[in-house]
Amino acid sequence: GAGVSQSPSNKVTEKGKDVELRCDPISGHTALYWYRQSLGQGLEFLIYFQGNSAPDKSGLPSDRFSAERTGGSVSTLTIQRTQQEDSAVYLCASSLAQGARETQYFGPGTRLLVL
Amino acid sequence: AQKVTQAQTEISVVEKEDVTLDCVYETRDTTYYLFWYKQPPSGELVFLIRRNSFDEQNEISGRYSWNFQKSTSSFNFTITASQVVDSAVYFCALSSNFGNEKLTFGTGTRLTIIP
Numbered sequence: 001g002a003g004v005s006q007s008p009s010n011k012v013t014e015k016g017k018d019v020e021l022r023c024d025p026i027s028g029h030t031a032l033y034w035y036r037q038s039l040g041q042g043l044e045f046l047i048y049f050q051g052n053s054a055p056d057k058s059g060l061p062s063d064r065f066s067a068e069r070t071g072g073s074v075s076t077l078t079i080q081r082t083q084q085e086d087s088a089v090y091l092c093a094s095s096l097a098q099g100a101r102e103t104q105y106f107g108p109g110t111r112l113l114v115l
Numbered sequence: 116a117q118k119v120t121q122a123q124t125e126i127s128v129v130e131k132e133d134v135t136l137d138c139v140y141e142t143r144d145t146t147y148y149l150f151w152y153k154q155p156p157s158g159e160l161v162f163l164i165r166r167n168s169f170d171e172q173n174e175i176s177g178r179y180s181w182n183f184q185k186s187t188s189s190f191n192f193t194i195t196a197s198q199v200v201d202s203a204v205y206f207c208a209l210s211s212n213f214g215n216e217k218l219t220f221g222t223g224t225r226l227t228i229i230p
Contacts, residue, residue: 033217043206043220056217091160093218100210101148101167104218106160 002027004107006092012113013082021077021110025094032075033095033104034067038088046090049075050098082114117142119209121221128197129229136192136224138207144168147211149183149190150218155203166190194226202228 005024013019025032034046045059049069060066064083069075079086089109095102118141128134140149151163164174166183174181178195194201204225208218 031216035218042222043218045217045219048217059217089158093160098216100146100212100216101165102216103150103162103165105162106152108157108159111158 004092004094004105006090006107006110008110009108010111010113012115014115015084016081018078018080019082019112021079021090021112023075023077023092023107025073025075025092026105029094029096030072031095031098031102032069033093034075034077035091035093036088037091037109043091046077079112084114087112087114117209117211117219119207119219119221121207121224123224124222125225125227127227127229130199131196133193133195134197134226136205136207136226138190138192138221140188140190140207140209142209142211144211147209150208150210151181151190151192152206152208153203154206154223160206197228199228199230202226
């Protein structure tokens, strides 16, 4: 079956521009997570959705970052006024249900480079 | 706070040797879940195993085995008769209700199998 998909796979943008990253979770998965992987910070949690609501936004690094999920499926992570420190791989994961015991399955990531 | 420590940054072994990747964790929760993921050069995080805090049985899957010891807060991963395809970065991760169900990752161990 299809796994988690993310688009674009690579994105190069200029400092100050806005970017949108998209995640399609595994069909039927109700929970969706965004993480960021960078050289200096490792793998860090950004935000989590259960259905269309985001109970935990604690990991968003600044108010330039926002995310939404519509129809309990596709999610978009938006970074406004990008900065060079936003350069990283943005990973999306989904799990069948909410809960710490649920296994999260990851997509291939979007590699973002801010020039 | 939750924390996962993978003290081994990089390991290199010759093909067919056995290798153990260490993982030590900290959590205040009594119910928690431990995971191992593999990240090959392609970049996608691949789920390997999930273990809950009440199940200390060691697990073996082919050439892979996991040793969970609550007394030392460790969840170590051993690859027997290593192969070149095992070369990857391996991440240990922890989730719990206290941690709001997100995954807390270690910094990863880069494993290189030398042919």
